Amino acid sequence: MVPALTILLLAATPAKAPATPATLRAEGAPAVQVQPLTGADDVARLCRRLVPAERLRPKGDAVAQGEARTRHEALRDETMAGRYELTVPAAGIAFAPSDGPEQRLEVSAPAKLRLGTGAVITAVDERGLPVQVNATVARRILAAQTSGRLSLRLVFDLPDDAICASSAGGKRVDLGVEPVEWTWLDGDAALAWGGVAGDRPSMTLAVGAAPAVDVGEPIAGPSEAKKAVLTKRAELTACYAEELRRTPALDGLLVVDVGARISISADSTGSSALARCVEQALAPLAGGAAAASVPIRFELAVPKEAPAVPAAADSAPAP
8 A cells, every 4th residue: 555644645635626625734743731711710820820929028038938939930930831721701702893805703902801800811912813704604603692602712822921910909810811722602612713723614513514525536546446435425424524513623634445454544634533433434345346545535515605694783792
């Protein structure tokens, strides 16, 4: 068989390019561990860790004070290096007028996320939290906000000069953050996302997209292998639809070796569950033909205009 990397690169360039090429994700640095924050109290604790050591007034003698400052400096450095996630209700977030030609929706900059009366998170970078969506999805987001179901999940880093300000007589903390990734949620369903996730498909099953499976010409082996795999397209589509329920933006390419047994020789989806399901779906083809390597592309088919969605108000409530 052809080496896996060669297979993946060849399969990523079909003879006829699809309208929306699948994203092949390159391996990067190890993922940063994301620490969840649940509300204003967690943000306040984060702020206490960010206080510069020179502002502390520790108790004890000179040695105890020095040790306390050293411990706090280490804690602050650890906190600064962290990545955090917070989900907040979006009822009070104001959206800016959408840019129809650019299919862009964003909030009124700078984005301010209010956690009750105890904390405010302000985006100091990517200040409008933009997402690429068509008019139908934008209306879906606004309709979810109007009905009180919309929330925003924000993953963020801390800027190099991060420090919290206190206001409202010290009862509220204000923290500036650098957004990394953000997702608009209707209940548990992801509607749109931006930031480092912006290269993923901008539609999901929840907003009218449909799972699509494209079987390509064999990279190696006889062309009859494609016809054999196509007889299992319904099963492959069912595998993809099931995984989309777990990972709404899943897409990519599998290269399947069909021969004495069925195996996956290249995978850009990153989903071991999808790979296993595909192997099971194609298992009846094992031993039935000469060996071949068949690329199968999985992607969300986005309708030109998704099904009708209840219209929402043109503007969101002011914060």
